[in-house]
Amino acid sequence: MVSHLFVNAKVFTGRDETDFASAFRITDGSFSWVGDHSEVRGEQAVDLGGRTVLPGLLDVHTHPAALAALTDAVDCLPPQVVSLAQLLDRLRTHRNLGGGADQWIIGRGYDEARYPEGRSPTAHDLDQVSLTQPVIVKRCDGHTAVCNTRALELAGITSATPDPVGARFERDEQGRPNGILTELEAVRAVERLLPALGGDDLADRLAGLDERFLSRGIVGVCDLRASTLPDPLATFRAARARGLRPRCTLYLEWDPGRPPDDLSDEDRLGPVRIGGLKLFMDGAYSNRTAWVNDPYPDSCEHGIHTVSDEDARAAVDWARRNQVQVAVHAMGDQALEHVVELFGEAEPWLAGRPSIRLEHATLVSAGLIERITSARMSFGIATHTIFLYAEHDSYRANLSAEQARVAYPIRSLYHGVRPLALASDCPATAWSDADNVFVSVKAAVARRAYNGADIGQAEAITVPQALSLYTGRARHVAPLGQVGVIAPGYDGSFVVLDRDVFTVAHEDIDQVRIDQTWIEGAQVYAR
Known part of the structure; x- marks a missing residue:
């Protein structure tokens, strides 16, 4: 039995926005005790010197496969x-x-x-x-x-x-x-000509992302378009064998003409697993292809509805049969409403997590939140603040005043939808450091864009609330295992910060850095 005791820290446990501790123990890779420093008597311990500790961070909507494939691309962000x-x-x-x-x-x-x-x-x-x-x-939007x-x-x-x-x-x-x-099918018409990479090359590139994630404190990711790789599960598992340490849950893009093979238990389990399907209901806001009720300003356009009801139902049937989630890309209010109309009264098929994830969820009125939470179907939401922060110029041009009022209403969602997460969508966002969690936290707390513009301060949340959407609340959205919380029985994964994110000025939150990242009781990164 291997046991390590850590004391003298400000520990945000992720169990609740108000739950803090000052000491914890990890035994054989899992948290075995969490409590107060004063309860420790005469034991050898790691003194953290009063520094701030968070659970290992979770990015439940990102794109490691795309990052790996774009290793040779020059950054134009x-x-x-x-x-x-x-x-x-x-x-x-x-x-x-x-x-x-x-x-x-x-x-x-x-x-x-x-x-x-x-x-x-x-x-x-x-x-x-x-x-x-x-x-x-x-x-930048990837569309x-x-x-x-x-x-x-x-x-x-x-x-x-x-x-x-x-x-x-x-x-x-x-x-x-x-x-x-x-939009994606037009992009694919040219991208299909790019030189294909072999599985070993892609696995090496994925493994090369390890330090990127660990330096950002990220111990678990969901790849929402993993099937951009020819054999995603095998490639990610090969990358893990080569040193990619964060847990990885993969979502396969739904192609009704070529549905994936049915899954085995082995496919659905372990630190690298298949977690679901990805379905596109519409496009993106920054290029005016999100499917909206009201037309875009100075336009008669309502965006693009990108999947038929028949194909959407077929995707849900496949996911139900294979006991995995469906993650539906839905930015516009009409796209979100259509998902609820199609599946809101259907029987959920997963216990302990949403059967259907709503990805992005840009325009969400109070009435739509009520429809989501009162539906028979179990819905979860993975949304963002990085979009409004980084792409303010596009959103300002593409949202009406009424739409802007309900754009990414994080405070309303926080209090209305339990399975809720903030995520980066990296690299499909207009910011070179989009998966720096503290950029998103700053945007959620200050609700100001990169240029200082107001992006809906009535929907601001607190620092603990924002961090819970990368930890304890985020873990309810996706199957990533026993991570995201500092509590007995969970993986002993945590991060140590270089300053106290709970007390720094709001404008300096994005300057917070990860000093140490630990996974299952082992230090895997030091700044």
């Missing part, structure tokens, strides 16, 4: 890149520039809402990077990309090419494709 000229300069730093005609130049994370040019890049712009090599750069003329030629996209279902090849005034690929 704000705040480093905030103009079209800077975007082109950044793409010119790609190591493939000047290579052969089959060498792709890849970028990620542009956000044209910040650009003084006031528009998206086009194929014409990217042609200034290369006319002979294909160039593609994904937008849109833009490519150059050479990439369009390779993909066979011409004026006569029809738009994919639920997506668009944007066009110029003459009807010619302008390189902007709106």
